[in-house]
Amino acid sequence: VAAEKLVKKYASGGGGGGGGGSGRASWVLLRNVHLVSREWLLNLEKTLHQLDSNSSAASSTSTGNQFRLFLTAEFGAAQLALPSALLRSSRVVVTDAPTGLKASLKAVLRGQSVPLQRLTSGPAERKRLYLLLAWVHAVFAERLRYAPLAGFTKAHEFGHTDAECGLAVIDHWCALAAGSRAHLDPNTELPFKAIKTLLAESVYGGRVDRSLDLRVVKSFVDALLSPDAFKAGFRPVPEAPPFPEAGGAPGLLQWVDSLPDSNPPTWVGLAPAQEARLSAQTAHSVLAKAATLEAASQADESAGGQQGGAKGGGAKGGGVGSAAGAKALLAEKARGWVGRLEALEGLLATAATQVAAKAKADGVSGGGSDALARCLGREVAKADNLIQMVLGDMRLVASFCGGDPSHTQLTNKLAQVMAGLLPSGAPPKSWRQAFSSGPDACLASTELWLADLEKRAAHALGHAPALLEPPTSNPGPAGKHHAFWLGGFFSPGGLVTATRQYCAQRLGVALDQLVPVLNLVEAQTKGQAMGHGPGETRGFLVSGLVLEGCGANPSTGELELSEAARSTLGPAALDWVPRAQGQAQVQAQGGSPGQGQAIVEVPLFLDDSKAVQLASVDLPAAHGLSSRLFDQRGAALVAWDAGGI
Numbered sequence: 001v002a003a004e005k006l007v008k009k010y011a012s013g014g015g016g017g018g019g020g021g022s023g024r025a026s027w028v029l030l031r032n033v034h035l036v037s038r039e040w041l042l043n044l045e046k047t048l049h050q051l052d053s054n055s056s057a058a059s060s061t062s063t064g065n066q067f068r069l070f071l072t073a074e075f076g077a078a079q080l081a082l083p084s085a086l087l088r089s090s091r092v093v094v095t096d097a098p099t100g101l102k103a104s105l106k107a108v109l110r111g112q113s114v115p116l117q118r119l120t121s122g123p124a125e126r127k128r129l130y131l132l133l134a135w136v137h138a139v140f141a142e143r144l145r146y147a148p149l150a151g152f153t154k155a156h157e158f159g160h161t162d163a164e165c166g167l168a169v170i171d172h173w174c175a176l177a178a179g180s181r182a183h184l185d186p187n188t189e190l191p192f193k194a195i196k197t198l199l200a201e202s203v204y205g206g207r208v209d210r211s212l213d214l215r216v217v218k219s220f221v222d223a224l225l226s227p228d229a230f231k232a233g234f235r236p237v238p239e240a241p242p243f244p245e246a247g248g249a250p251g252l253l254q255w256v257d258s259l260p261d262s263n264p265p266t267w268v269g270l271a272p273a274q275e276a277r278l279s280a281q282t283a284h285s286v287l288a289k290a291a292t293l294e295a296a297s298q299a300d301e302s303a304g305g306q307q308g309g310a311k312g313g314g315a316k317g318g319g320v321g322s323a324a325g326a327k328a329l330l331a332e333k334a335r336g337w338v339g340r341l342e343a344l345e346g347l348l349a350t351a352a353t354q355v356a357a358k359a360k361a362d363g364v365s366g367g368g369s370d371a372l373a374r375c376l377g378r379e380v381a382k383a384d385n386l387i388q389m390v391l392g393d394m395r396l397v398a399s400f401c402g403g404d405p406s407h408t409q410l411t412n413k414l415a416q417v418m419a420g421l422l423p424s425g426a427p428p429k430s431w432r433q434a435f436s437s438g439p440d441a442c443l444a445s446t447e448l449w450l451a452d453l454e455k456r457a458a459h460a461l462g463h464a465p466a467l468l469e470p471p472t473s474n475p476g477p478a479g480k481h482h483a484f485w486l487g488g489f490f491s492p493g494g495l496v497t498a499t500r501q502y503c504a505q506r507l508g509v510a511l512d513q514l515v516p517v518l519n520l521v522e523a524q525t526k527g528q529a530m531g532h533g534p535g536e537t538r539g540f541l542v543s544g545l546v547l548e549g550c551g552a553n554p555s556t557g558e559l560e561l562s563e564a565a566r567s568t569l570g571p572a573a574l575d576w577v578p579r580a581q582g583q584a585q586v587q588a589q590g591g592s593p594g595q596g597q598a599i600v601e602v603p604l605f606l607d608d609s610k611a612v613q614l615a616s617v618d619l620p621a622a623h624g625l626s627s628r629l630f631d632q633r634g635a636a637l638v639a640w641d642a643g644g645i
Contacts, residue, residue, distance in 0.1 A: 027068045034073040038083065045086040074157070099145060101267060102259040104138030108163045109256060120249055122171070123178040125186060125230065127252055129170045131243065132224050133199070135236050137163045139220055139268045140204065146265070149281060150274045150549060150565070150634045152213045153603075153610035158204065165203045169195055186230040196221050211616075212603050212636070219628040220269070237267050269632030271549060273565040288444070291424035331401035333421050334394045337450055341391050344383075344457050351464035352384040358468060371501035372540075375494050376463040382490045383460035386435055386453060393417045393428070420446040435490060439607035441642050448642075459488040483543040483571050486614070487640030492606055496614050499540050503576035515582040518604075518617040518637075519573040520557035539575025544568075545604075546641045549633035558622040559600055559630055568641065586618045598627045604637040614639060 033041065048069065071090070073082060097103070109130065118130075140158050143151030173191045177184055184190050199205075200214075200221040208214045224236060233242045241258055244251040265274040355377050397417055399407040416428035427442075427449040435453070442449045489495045496516075504511050519539070547569055551562030554570075577585055586599055598621040606612040617637070621627060 026066075027070065029070045029072070031072045032074075033071045034082070041086060042083055045083055045089070048086075048089070097141075099142065100260075100262045101135070101138040101142055102256065102261055102263075104141045105134050105256045105259070107160065108134040108137055108167075109253060118167075118171075123174055123182060123184045125184045125190060126170060126174045127249065128230055128243070129174065129190075129195070129225070130167065131252055131255075132229055132236075133163070133166045133170060136199070136204075136220055136224055137166065140217070142263075142268045143216075143270070146270060146274055146278055148610040149277060149608060150265075150270050151268070152216065152634075153210050153605075153636075154213070156207050156213065158207060162203055162207070166199055169198045169203065186227040190227070192225055192227070196225050199225070210613075212631070212634070215601075215631045216269075216634070219631045223628060239264075239267065269629075271561075271565050271633060272563050277565045288424060294423065327401040330418055330421050331398050334397040334401065338391060338394045338398060340454060341387055341394070341450075341457075344454070344461065345387055345391055347461055348380070348384040348387055348457060351461060351468075352381050355380050355464060355467050370505065371498040372495075373467055375491075375498035376460075376467055378494070379460040379490055380464055380467070382435075383457040386490075387457055389434060390431065390450070390453065393430075397421065439640050439642070440609050440611070441607070456488045456490060459485050460490070483541040485544045486542045486574075487544050487606065487638075492614055492639055493612075499574060500576050507578070509578060513579055514576040515579050516615050516617045517575045517577050517582055517585050518619065519575070519585075520552055520569060520619070521555070539573040541571050542574050543571045544639065544641065545572055546638040547635070548638060549635040550630055552619075553622065556620075556622075558620050559602075559625070559635065560622045561625065561629065561633070566638075582618065586620055597621065597623060598625060600627045600630045600635060602630075602635050602637055604639065607638060607640040608642070610636070 051067075071082075097107075137158070144155055144158065145151065147153065147155045173194050174184070177189055177191050200218045204217050204221070205214055208217055228234065229236075229243070232245065235242050241255065244255045264272060266272055359377060393413075394417075396407060396414060400410070400414060401418070413428070413430060416430070419425050420428045420431075425446045426444055427446045431449065432443060436443065439452075442452045484495060486492055486495060500511060500514055500516075504514055507514075517539070545568075546566055548566040551560045551564065551567050552558065552569060553560055583599060599618050600621050602617055602619050603613050604615045604617060606614060621630060
C-alpha cells in the first residue's frame with residue numbers, strides 16, 4: 001500500500017508544489033520486487049498504465065512527465081514473478097555479479113558495510129574477524145554458482161545484507177568482550193561460540209531450509225572462525241597466501257588485492273572436476289534452449305502450413321508441401337516408438353492381469369501380502385497403464401499424419417502429442433500428469449521421457465516373476481534375487497517406505513525405531529542372494545546409485561576424497577535396522593573400524609536437481625578424514641542418472 005501511494009504521489013508530481021503532469025515529478029526505486037506477490041505486480045502494471053494515459057493527456061505542458069520508476073529483482077526469481085506486460089513496457093538491464101572469491105571479498109571489505117573507521121577502531125582482533133567473515137561470505141556466494149549440482153542443493157538467497165548483519169554481530173560481541181581495551185586474547189577472550197552460533201543458525205542458517213546445506217554452513221563457520229585463524233601464517237585454504245599479520249587496514253586490503261581473480265572449486269571445498277561439470281551443464285542447457293526455440297518455430301510453420309492448405313485448397317503449395325513433409329516425419333517417428341513399446345505392451349498387460357488375479361485370490365489388494373509385494377504390484381500396474389496410454393496416442397499420431405481417412409480431426413490433445421514429437425519437444429500435458437515425478441531432464445524432453453519410460457517399464461516387468469512365485473515356508477522379501485533400480489521406480493519413495501515397512505514387520509518394531517543402512521561392499525562379495533543368513537546379503541539389493549562429491553573405496557566401502565565430481569557405484573544393499581544397531585553396523589563396514597572413525601550422513605536424492613530427497617544414510621569415512629570435509633564436498637547419493645538413458 002505504501003509503495004502504491006509513493007508511485008502515485010511522485011508520478012503525479014505530488015513531491016513538488018504543483019499537481020498533475022505539470023508538477024515536479026521524481027524518481028522512485030522499489031527494490032526486491034520478486035519478493036512481493038504476483039497479484040501486486042499486476043496491479044502495479046495497471047496503475048502505471050493509468051498514470052501513463054493521464055500523463056499523455058497532459059503532455060502539452062512544457063516540462064512533460066519526468067517520473068521514472070526503477071524496479072530491482074533477482075534474475076532467476078524475476079523470471080517467475082514479473083508479469084510479461086510489465087517487462088515489455090520497461091527497459092530491462094541484466095547485471096551479473098563477478099565470480100570469484102576476490103570480487104566478493106572486495107564487495108564486503110571495500111563497500112559501505114566496512115568504512116575505514118570500522119577497520120581502524122575497536123580491538124585489533126576485530127579486523128581479522130572481519131576478514132574471516134568476508135571469506136565465509138565469499139565462499140557461500142561462490143558455491144551458489146554450482147547449485148544444485150554441488151555447493152548447495154538449492155540456490156539460497158544469500159546477499160550483501162547477510163554480510164552486513166554478520167559484521168554487526170562481530171561488532172556487538174567484540175564491544176562487549178573488549179570494553180575499552182585494544183586487544184583480546186583469541187584463545188580465551190574472543191566470544192567465538194556466540195558469534196558462530198548467530199552466524200551459522202541465524203544470519204546465514206536462517207536462509208537455509210535443508211539439512212545438508214545447513215551442515216555446509218556450520219562446517220565453514222566452525223572451521224574458519226577459531227583461535228587457529230589468529231596464528232601466524234594461517235591460510236584459509238592451502239593454495240591461498242597467508243593472512244596478513246596484525247596491522248592496519250591497508251595491509252588487509254592489499255592481501256585481498258593479491259588474490260587471483262578466479263579460483264578453482266577446491267578453494268570453496270568442492271572437488272576439482274566440479275568446474276568442468278558446471279561448464280558442461282551450462283553448455284547443455286544453452287543447446288537445449290536453442291533446440292526448443294527451433295522446435296517451436298518448426299511447430300508454428302507446420303501449423304501455418306496446415307491452415308493454409310485447408311483454406312487455400314492448394315494455392316499455397318509451398319506451405320502444403322512443408323506441412324506434408326513434417327507430418328510424414330512425425331508419422332515415421334510415431335511408428336518407430338510404437339514398434340519399440342509394443343514389445344512391452346503384451347507382456348505388461350499379461351503380468352498386470354496375473355498379479356492382480358493372484359492378489360485377489362490371496363485376499364489382498366495391490367499385488368501381495370506384504371508392503372514390498374504391494375509396492376512392486378503397483379509398479380507393474382503403473383507401467384501397464386502408461387504404456388497403454390502412450391501407445392494409444394502414438395498410434396493416433398501415426399494414423400493422422402500417415403493420411404488415414406478415418407482420423408482427420410486435429411484435436412488439442414493430438415496437437416500436443418505432435419508438438420512433443422518435434423525435435424526437443426516437451427512431453428504433452430496428459431503424459432506429464434500421468435507421470436510427473438520423474439527427473440526434470442525427462443520432463444523437458446519427449447525423447448528422454450519416452451526412453452526413460454521404456455526403461456522403467458522393462459524394470460517393472462522384471463518384478464512380475466517374484467510376485468507370481470508360489471508361497472514357500474521361508475519366502476523372504478519379494479524379488480529377493482532381483483536388483484532394484486531405485487531411480488527407475490515410478491514411485492522411488494514408495495519403495496523406500498515399503499522396504500522400511502517390511503523390515504519393521506519382520507523385526508516386530510515401530511517404524512520410527514528403524515534407520516537405513518547402505519552397505520556398498522557386501523553385495524559385491526556375497527552376490528545377489530538377499531536374506532539374513534551367513535552367506536546372504538542383508539537387506540535389499542539396489543543398483544544404479546551415483547556418488548557425488550567424493551569417491552568410495554571398492555574394497556571397504558569407505559568414503560574418500562576424489563578428483564572426480566561423481567562416480568557410479570555397483571550394487572549396494574539397503575537394509576533397515578534398529579537405531580541402536582545402526583552406527584555399529586556402519587562402523588563394521590569400514591576397513592578401519594574404531595571409535596575414531598568418522599561417520600558421514602549422506603543424503604539420497606532422486607536426481608541431480610536435488611529437489612526430492614528419498615532418504616539419508618550413514619557411511620564410514622576413510623581413516624583420518626573428518627565428516628566436515630565430506631559435508632563441504634557436498635557428498636550425496638543420486639538414484640537416477642541421465643547418462644543411463
